[in-house]
Amino acid sequence: MASLSREALQQENKFVMETAKLIEKEILSSPPTRKEKVINFLHPQELIDRVDFKLNESGMNQEQLLKLCKDAIKYSVRTSNPMFVNQLYHAADPYSLAGSWLTEALNTNQHTFEAAPFFIVLEQLLLREVRSIIGWESGDGIFAPGGSIGNMYAMTLARHHKYPEAKRKGLAQCGHLVAFTSDEAHYSIKKSANWIGLGMDNVITVKTNEFGEMIPAELDFAMVKAKSEGKIPFFVNATCGTTVLGASDSFVAVGEICKKHDVWMHIDAAWGGSLLLSKKHRKESLKGVELADSIVWNPHKMLGASLQCTLFLTKYQNLLKECNSASATYLFQQDKFYDTQYDTGDKSMQCGRKVDVLKLWLMWKARGTNGLEHLVDNACHQALYFQSLIKERPGFRLVIPRVQCTNVCFWYVPPSLRGQEETEEWWKELGQVAPKIKERMVKEGTMLIGYQPLGTKKLPNFFRLVISCQPPLTNDDMKHIADEIERLGNDL
Amino acid sequence: MASLSREALQQENKFVMETAKLIEKEILSSPPTRKEKVINFLHPQELIDRVDFKLNESGMNQEQLLKLCKDAIKYSVRTSNPMFVNQLYHAADPYSLAGSWLTEALNTNQHTFEAAPFFIVLEQLLLREVRSIIGWESGDGIFAPGGSIGNMYAMTLARHHKYPEAKRKGLAQCGHLVAFTSDEAHYSIKKSANWIGLGMDNVITVKTNEFGEMIPAELDFAMVKAKSEGKIPFFVNATCGTTVLGASDSFVAVGEICKKHDVWMHIDAAWGGSLLLSKKHRKESLKGVELADSIVWNPHKMLGASLQCTLFLTKYQNLLKECNSASATYLFQQDKFYDTQYDTGDKSMQCGRKVDVLKLWLMWKARGTNGLEHLVDNACHQALYFQSLIKERPGFRLVIPRVQCTNVCFWYVPPSLRGQEETEEWWKELGQVAPKIKERMVKEGTMLIGYQPLGTKKLPNFFRLVISCQPPLTNDDMKHIADEIERLGNDL
Ligand SMILES: Cc1ncc(COP(=O)(O)O)c(C=O)c1O
Ligand SMILES: Cc1ncc(COP(=O)(O)O)c(C=O)c1O
Numbered sequence: 001m002a003s004l005s006r007e008a009l010q011q012e013n014k015f016v017m018e019t020a021k022l023i024e025k026e027i028l029s030s031p032p033t034r035k036e037k038v039i040n041f042l043h044p045q046e047l048i049d050r051v052d053f054k055l056n057e058s059g060m061n062q063e064q065l066l067k068l069c070k071d072a073i074k075y076s077v078r079t080s081n082p083m084f085v086n087q088l089y090h091a092a093d094p095y096s097l098a099g100s101w102l103t104e105a106l107n108t109n110q111h112t113f114e115a116a117p118f119f120i121v122l123e124q125l126l127l128r129e130v131r132s133i134i135g136w137e138s139g140d141g142i143f144a145p146g147g148s149i150g151n152m153y154a155m156t157l158a159r160h161h162k163y164p165e166a167k168r169k170g171l172a173q174c175g176h177l178v179a180f181t182s183d184e185a186h187y188s189i190k191k192s193a194n195w196i197g198l199g200m201d202n203v204i205t206v207k208t209n210e211f212g213e214m215i216p217a218e219l220d221f222a223m224v225k226a227k228s229e230g231k232i233p234f235f236v237n238a239t240c241g242t243t244v245l246g247a248s249d250s251f252v253a254v255g256e257i258c259k260k261h262d263v264w265m266h267i268d269a270a271w272g273g274s275l276l277l278s279k280k281h282r283k284e285s286l287k288g289v290e291l292a293d294s295i296v297w298n299p300h301k302m303l304g305a306s307l308q309c310t311l312f313l314t315k316y317q318n319l320l321k322e323c324n325s326a327s328a329t330y331l332f333q334q335d336k337f338y339d340t341q342y343d344t345g346d347k348s349m350q351c352g353r354k355v356d357v358l359k360l361w362l363m364w365k366a367r368g369t370n371g372l373e374h375l376v377d378n379a380c381h382q383a384l385y386f387q388s389l390i391k392e393r394p395g396f397r398l399v400i401p402r403v404q405c406t407n408v409c410f411w412y413v414p415p416s417l418r419g420q421e422e423t424e425e426w427w428k429e430l431g432q433v434a435p436k437i438k439e440r441m442v443k444e445g446t447m448l449i450g451y452q453p454l455g456t457k458k459l460p461n462f463f464r465l466v467i468s469c470q471p472p473l474t475n476d477d478m479k480h481i482a483d484e485i486e487r488l489g490n491d492l
Numbered sequence: 493m494a495s496l497s498r499e500a501l502q503q504e505n506k507f508v509m510e511t512a513k514l515i516e517k518e519i520l521s522s523p524p525t526r527k528e529k530v531i532n533f534l535h536p537q538e539l540i541d542r543v544d545f546k547l548n549e550s551g552m553n554q555e556q557l558l559k560l561c562k563d564a565i566k567y568s569v570r571t572s573n574p575m576f577v578n579q580l581y582h583a584a585d586p587y588s589l590a591g592s593w594l595t596e597a598l599n600t601n602q603h604t605f606e607a608a609p610f611f612i613v614l615e616q617l618l619l620r621e622v623r624s625i626i627g628w629e630s631g632d633g634i635f636a637p638g639g640s641i642g643n644m645y646a647m648t649l650a651r652h653h654k655y656p657e658a659k660r661k662g663l664a665q666c667g668h669l670v671a672f673t674s675d676e677a678h679y680s681i682k683k684s685a686n687w688i689g690l691g692m693d694n695v696i697t698v699k700t701n702e703f704g705e706m707i708p709a710e711l712d713f714a715m716v717k718a719k720s721e722g723k724i725p726f727f728v729n730a731t732c733g734t735t736v737l738g739a740s741d742s743f744v745a746v747g748e749i750c751k752k753h754d755v756w757m758h759i760d761a762a763w764g765g766s767l768l769l770s771k772k773h774r775k776e777s778l779k780g781v782e783l784a785d786s787i788v789w790n791p792h793k794m795l796g797a798s799l800q801c802t803l804f805l806t807k808y809q810n811l812l813k814e815c816n817s818a819s820a821t822y823l824f825q826q827d828k829f830y831d832t833q834y835d836t837g838d839k840s841m842q843c844g845r846k847v848d849v850l851k852l853w854l855m856w857k858a859r860g861t862n863g864l865e866h867l868v869d870n871a872c873h874q875a876l877y878f879q880s881l882i883k884e885r886p887g888f889r890l891v892i893p894r895v896q897c898t899n900v901c902f903w904y905v906p907p908s909l910r911g912q913e914e915t916e917e918w919w920k921e922l923g924q925v926a927p928k929i930k931e932r933m934v935k936e937g938t939m940l941i942g943y944q945p946l947g948t949k950k951l952p953n954f955f956r957l958v959i960s961c962q963p964p965l966t967n968d969d970m971k972h973i974a975d976e977i978e979r980l981g982n983d984l
Contacts, residue, residue, distance in 0.1 A: 307601060
């Protein structure tokens with residue numbers, strides 16, 4: 001039974017620190033090592049049988065609760081383990097984690113200066129800094145709950161830019177709008193097209209070259225064709241760091257085509273945006289980024305900010321508010337005594353909005369722009385190193401002959417499949433290797449690495465190694481990854 | 493400069509615990525008291541001058557960082573102070589906070605069983621429990637990043653239910669769709685209408701009675717009228733706990749009308765949904781809730797889960813997936829060795845999704861359903877008590893003669909305005925009182941309570957007291973709130 005006294009609350013607060021101590025002991029105190037398991041795998045039903053998930057009438061004491069927290073740790077994937085290279089996010093940067101804890105303890109809301117003075121100011125300043133890194137002199141932006149919703153911000157903003165009356169009248173007023181994206185782009189563009197009423201079929205996919213880069217001439221052609229059919233291009237999504245191959249489209253070429261057709265260019269840099277911080281890699285992967293009308297960047301991916309941390313940025317200054325405002329008088333009163341331009345809530349499509357800026361700011365402050373660059377460069381370096389390792393190693397075969405972002409895509413060809421004619425049957429069998437190795441590694445818990453087929457290029461299942469800043473990986477880790485795959489796949 | 497060694501990482505991890513200790517000292521160790529300030533107010537520019545927000549090339553040491561954390565605490569609103577009654581959220585429940593910290597430390601992603609086995613299972617079980625509390629035997633659901641996006645889930649799902657082909661073809665195929673909501677409903681319905689391509693003008697607002705409840709006959713009439721104009725009603729939003737007056741629509745009456753017209757009924761219970769846990773209050777405020785096709789509930793509001801914690805629930809079993817799936821092969825491979833129906837990511841319109849379930853589960857486990865009920869009942873009780881206090885107190889005047897949810901809306905009439913004829917001019921002057929009192933309380937930092945006008949009822953600025961579960965407030969707090977308003981407004 002909950003007691004209502006302040007003293008009881010103080011007692012309850014103690015549990016927060018008990019949990020912190022548990023986290024210290026189980027997660028933070030020892031440097032993550034490859035020897036620990038990445039996962040103690042149980043099938044869903046086994047997990048249900050093993051853990052006391054059930055909600056009851058009466059509560060538990062703090063000791064029992066700590067046991068539940070231990071279970072949560074025990075059966076969760078350890079993203080802080082160097083051998084977790086399964087997704088486009090990895091461990092949280094420790095400084096980001098500290099920022100998250102403080103954010104949670106302060107439990108406030110990024111909608112008005114009144115409710116979050118410190119964080120509102122901080123968000124504006126940090127977004128301005130990122131815009132200047134992009135190369136924009138002015139503009140606007142907002143933190144969004146994830147890159148998918150960030151991309152939806154972009155599509156709705158582009159639509160508003162072209163048809164401001166759609167805000168009131170709806171899409172019915174707009175004619176047959178179409179958007180363009182490459183066939184390697186993230187699926188959130190299509191999901192957004194569904195939600196915003198455009199329809200997934202009205203996202204025209206543009207072919208990519210062998211590296212997964214959008215072919216500019218194909219984009220131009222697709223636009224001309226759409227127009228000739230009476231359709232109205234309003235949005236092009238270019239990608240910096242495609243999900244699987246890590247490809248970056250040519251923003252210079254795409255930007256020119258968008259300019260020619262007077263269409264909004266968005267860059268989905270959810271994954272590759274962190275390369276902005278590397279003088280070396282931004283030149284290759286982000287040339288022409290400033291030509292974009294809007295950009296999404298997820299520091300919660302490569303950079304190691306804890307989930308969720310997504311920046312939506314646009315070079316237009318008032319458009320976000322024009323597009324999204326509803327002027328609720330209960331929140332955004334104009335008779336407040338402070339400068340209400342700081343009440344950013346009306347730019348947002350959300351009402352309450354989680355504070356996602358403190359964690360990014362704290363890690364940036366801790367490491368400086370140079371420190372972050374160093375980490376990004378290391379991630380890229382390790383990817384290149386891994387590629388060089390497996391290039392000559394028997395049984396490993398690269399899917400494309402280069403590393404893009406930190407993605408290294410490769411097959412492992414077990415001995416039984418080597419030196420044979422590569423018939424259709426052979427490729428089919430090869431496609432079954434990655435899932436089998438994956439199953440073994442999950443069950444042993446030694447490593448997690450993703451695999452997938454690539455339908456657009458008719459490629460059967462291959463591994464995708466992706467490297468992030470946290471924890472910083474080493475050459476030794478790279479060797480271990482190759483060894484481990486060989487160990488698990490050797491007898492297949 | 494960031495070091496890349498594991499030992500450096502261990503050193504960095506220490507900072508997390510340093511931050512925890514700071515939070516313990518500054519926020520958790522003493523029970524929150526009314527004597528502490530709710531806010532150390534600075535205007536935006538003053539804040540910018542006072543705090544070292546700037547990002548630099550080089551990093552800082554841990555001591556300097558801790559100083560920044562202290563600044564963040566110092567200049568943030570203390571939502572844990574009992575005198576923070578400004579918004580529909582308040583302090584985080586300590587058990588929720590513990591759950592948040594653990595969530596952040598584990599830093600994983602609610603999209604596949606592979607990446608978050610524990611949390612995926614937990615989310616499914618907890619959502620099932622809530623559906624059974626609602627009174628549904630089956631159905632589906634998902635945690636969403638906030639109630640606004642929850643409401644957008646509802647609108648897109650309703651649209652899909654009626655026009656599944658819109659997913660591919662877009663709204664162009666659907667005829668002139670219209671949605672209905674009361675004039676007291678939350679603005680997120682209109683914001684969503686903008687985003688989903690419906691257009692804000694195609695949200696037809698239905699009049700409310702003096703208490704802010706949708707008038708069922710008006711809804712029926714509006715629907716008949718829309719149909720006669722060739723429009724197609726597809727969605728009705730009913731509210732449990734309107735933002736300002738706390739009103740709950742009659743779900744029984746609205747449900748009947750929706751049934752008659754074959755239209756989706758959504759209940760936005762972002763604010764009032766926590767009353768589900770009170771046997772007493774659910775009878776009054778949630779009668780007929782099971783008639784809804786979908787429901788949004790924000791435990792991050794009244795219940796005290798930390799931000800963000802939003803449940804979207806629907807009584808249909810496969811619709812979420814049908815509506816939102818894009819079948820990305822890189823995440824939702826069908827050749828996985830475990831039961832892939834647990835990969836919930838394709839039901840979501842997000843890709844990465846923050847884990848928001850652990851915190852709610854942990855507080856529920858700690859307190860039991862009974863303990864949560866006790867806290868909800870206390871919040872309702874204190875609101876009633878406050879109302880009874882000010883009913884007879886000179887200078888206080890209720891906006892409506894009853895408490896709904898925990899909202900108490902009232903004017904403070906300063907002595908200089910008492911006993912006068914209540915002309916238009918008088919009301920205008922009264923409307924300037926709340927902002928002035930608010931300015932004083934913000935500058936002194938003694939309390940934060942919201943005020944707003946109510947355009948729909950042509951009412952000038954009044955205070956809205958809203959009470960949540962955390963920290964549990966007392967009769968004494970209620971007296972203090974009334975006293976404080978009087979103290980600050982006495983001489984106006
Ligand atoms: C009735 C109602 N519905 C929905 C919302 C939106 O919830 P959120 O702030 O989580 O987006 C609010 C927010 O105050 C609300 O009061
Ligand atoms: C290229 C790209 N864009 C966007 C996203 C979506 O980001 P989020 O998972 O934050 O929604 C992803 C996710 O993997 C991605 O790879």
